[in-house]
Amino acid sequence: MTLTQRIITIALCALGTMATRFLPFLLFSSRRPTPRYIQYLGRVLPGAIFGMLVIYCLRNVDLMAGSHGLPEAIAIAVVAALHLWKGQMLLSIAGGTICYMLLVQIVF
Amino acid sequence: MYSHGKITAAMKAAFPYTIPIFAGFWFLGITYGVYMQVSGFSFWYPMLMSLTIFGGSLEFVAVSMLLSAFAPVQTLVVALMLQARHLFYGIAMLDKFKGTGWKKVYLIFGMCDESFSINCSAEIPTGIDRGWFMFFVTLFNQIYWVTGATLGGLLGALIPFNTEGLDFAMTAMFVVIFLDQWRKEKGHAASLIGLGASLVCLLIFGADNFLLPAMACILAFLTLLRRHAGEEGN
Numbered sequence: 001m002t003l004t005q006r007i008i009t010i011a012l013c014a015l016g017t018m019a020t021r022f023l024p025f026l027l028f029s030s031r032r033p034t035p036r037y038i039q040y041l042g043r044v045l046p047g048a049i050f051g052m053l054v055i056y057c058l059r060n061v062d063l064m065a066g067s068h069g070l071p072e073a074i075a076i077a078v079v080a081a082l083h084l085w086k087g088q089m090l091l092s093i094a095g096g097t098i099c100y101m102l103l104v105q106i107v108f
Numbered sequence: 109m110y111s112h113g114k115i116t117a118a119m120k121a122a123f124p125y126t127i128p129i130f131a132g133f134w135f136l137g138i139t140y141g142v143y144m145q146v147s148g149f150s151f152w153y154p155m156l157m158s159l160t161i162f163g164g165s166l167e168f169v170a171v172s173m174l175l176s177a178f179a180p181v182q183t184l185v186v187a188l189m190l191q192a193r194h195l196f197y198g199i200a201m202l203d204k205f206k207g208t209g210w211k212k213v214y215l216i217f218g219m220c221d222e223s224f225s226i227n228c229s230a231e232i233p234t235g236i237d238r239g240w241f242m243f244f245v246t247l248f249n250q251i252y253w254v255t256g257a258t259l260g261g262l263l264g265a266l267i268p269f270n271t272e273g274l275d276f277a278m279t280a281m282f283v284v285i286f287l288d289q290w291r292k293e294k295g296h297a298a299s300l301i302g303l304g305a306s307l308v309c310l311l312i313f314g315a316d317n318f319l320l321p322a323m324a325c326i327l328a329f330l331t332l333l334r335r336h337a338g339e340e341g342n
Contacts, residue, residue, distance in 0.1 A: 005178040010153075012180055013170050014160040016187025017194070021219050024198030025205070025212075034202060040334055041327075044298040045200045046228050048326045050286040051302025052193070053221060055322075057279035059315040072279070079280045083287050093128045096280040101273035 067108040075100035118240030125230055126248040129222045132278035133252035134259075136164055139275075141260020147171055151261030158257035162220055162250055166190050167257075193319060197224040204228065208239035215239075218246035220253075222278065229285045301329045 001009070028034045034042075061069040079096030086092070141154040149171075157167050166187055173183055197219055204227065205212050215227070226249075227242045290299055305325035309318040 001174060001178050006174055008180060009173055009178065009183050010157055010160065010170065012183045013157075013166055013173075013187045016184050017161055017163045017166060017191045018217065020188060020191040020194035021198060021216050024195060024202060025216055028199075028202055037331075037334075038199060038202070041330065042199050042202055044330050044333070045196050045326075047289050047293055047296075047298035048302030048305075048330060049193075049196055049200065050225065050229070050282060050289050051299050051304075052306040052319075052322055052326065053225065053282045054279070054286050055303065055306035055310055056221075056319065057282055059310055059318065071273075072276075075276060075280070076283055079283045080287060083284050089281075089284050089288075090124065090127055092284050093277055093280040096283070097128075097131065097274065097277045100276040100280075104273040 067104075071100055071103035071108050074103060114237050115240055117235070118237050119244045121233055121236045122241050122244035123248065125226045126245055126252070128277045128281045129226075129249050130252045132222070132275055132281070133249065134256040135274040135277070137253050137256020138260035138263075140164070140167060141257045141262070142264055143168070143260075144171055144257075145261050145264045147175060149174070149261070151258055154257035154261040155254065158254045159250075162218060162253065163191055164220070164253070189320060193221075193323060194219060194224075196323065197228075200224075200228055204238075204242075208242065211239050211243045215242055215246055218250050220249065222281070223249045225282065225285050229288055297333055298330060301326055301333070305329060 028038055058069075058072060061072050063069045075096045078099045079092050082095045083089075083092035137154075137158065140158070141151065144154045145151070153174075154167075157170060161167050161170065169186065169190065170183075173179070173186070198216070201215075201219070201224065205215055208215060219227075223242075223246045226245050230241070230245070232238055232241050286299065286303075290296060293299065306318070306322040309322040309325060312318070313321055
């Protein structure tokens, strides 16, 4: 690739990303009332998205090989337990991450 | 009043929420910068790409696109498909970004998975300006990502200590946000649909192709749920 082609490739990646980020705001401007179906989606989507993002983070875990997803399962249990117990976001995240690092570096 | 105090207060309120992202983004950003360096690119590439694209997964894919033959149409299609989940984020933030003035453009520009999740779920303390809070969450996260990617591109593989597993901070954060959402919501249908549809699609379509079918399933189920439950399907 020439430098120009590289710049175009990078620009297209940025353009594709920005299209997906800006499109809803361009389609449903704040001047006109948002359709009720879209309002409904806006209310229920966050829960569904967070579920999707948890799975997205775990997409490369192979249950059939390696450590069979055990470090991930244990660390997520630690995160959940800490969070339900203390309810402090940073503590839950730090505890789970340290647990995971120990597991993948030493145990598995 | 448009005072410094208001801005500083929002900055201080926003910062703690971004600490896990700092860990995750530096780890992933440095990894990305190193990856670009060993692929033969100078640090300008990860720096400018993390600044303009600001979407981790696509930036990794872009490295292999830059190393193969020039294919502009394919590049754009891959970018749109990989980033399609942002359409959901935008719909969810239509109301929350209202009334944020000029900051709205930057809030949308910088709406990566992590900034979206914090801005969508954080309970902003009363007295803190929402617009500035979300602005600083987005700005801090982007600074972490760009500095990480640039450092990786400069230092290469000279990172001294064993950081394996540090990126789990991001998974842990999404688990925490999911749990918070779970405790906040009245019915759990939407959360279960998101979790279940994504899991089933991951098993069927595999890690590289499951997001689009998962999004389609989520939309279909949420639409059915609305019909079933009348207007309030929450």
